[in-house]
Amino acid sequence: METPANLMTPTIFAETVQTKLATVGNGVQVLVHDEAWAKEKGMGSFLSVTNGTKEPAKFLEITYKGEGSDDKCIALVGKGVTFDSGGISIKPSASMDQMRADMGGAANVAATIYALAQLKAPVHVKGFIPLCENMPSGTATKPGDVVFAMNGKSICVDNTxxxxxxxxxxxxxxxxxFEPKFIVDIATLT
Structure with a gap:
């Protein structure tokens, strides 16, 4: 969480997780989905955050199925905003440099799955990590815009x-x- 945002973009985060989890083996699978995949899935809510940045969004799907585990998984969802300026609703400049840490939830999901695989834990876990930057620009989502989530629900963005x-x-x-046993989400929210 201390890596500067220009050295830990969504792309670099995804590559780092792929590389690290490949070293553990034990049946860990990492899929890196791109913006086209997210658009195909109808993830308008996620993609609305990426409108202001040139850095492409990624969506990680990590699977670990330990020996003797159930077919039903436990789902871990981690917030992966690699830099959060606040978008058009820009944050105060005093603490802006700390916004590189807004991917703490994502880091925790990846680290938890890494640890479970290292321990050969008899669990079935799937991790879901949306990765993006939240930046202001002429193409950014604006306060008052309406976006649509994957489930078809409309969301009025009061504050970017x-x-x-x-x-x-x-x-x-x-x-x-994936009809998991339960879902745990991990995020830095204010």
């Missing part, structure tokens, strides 16, 4: 600094399609 809720909405919807 509520990006965590927007990306988690679609990640939680996607996680629920």
């Amino acid at each position: 600094d509520a990006e965590g809720r927007l990306i988690l909405a679609d990640a939680l919807c996607y996680a629920s399609t």
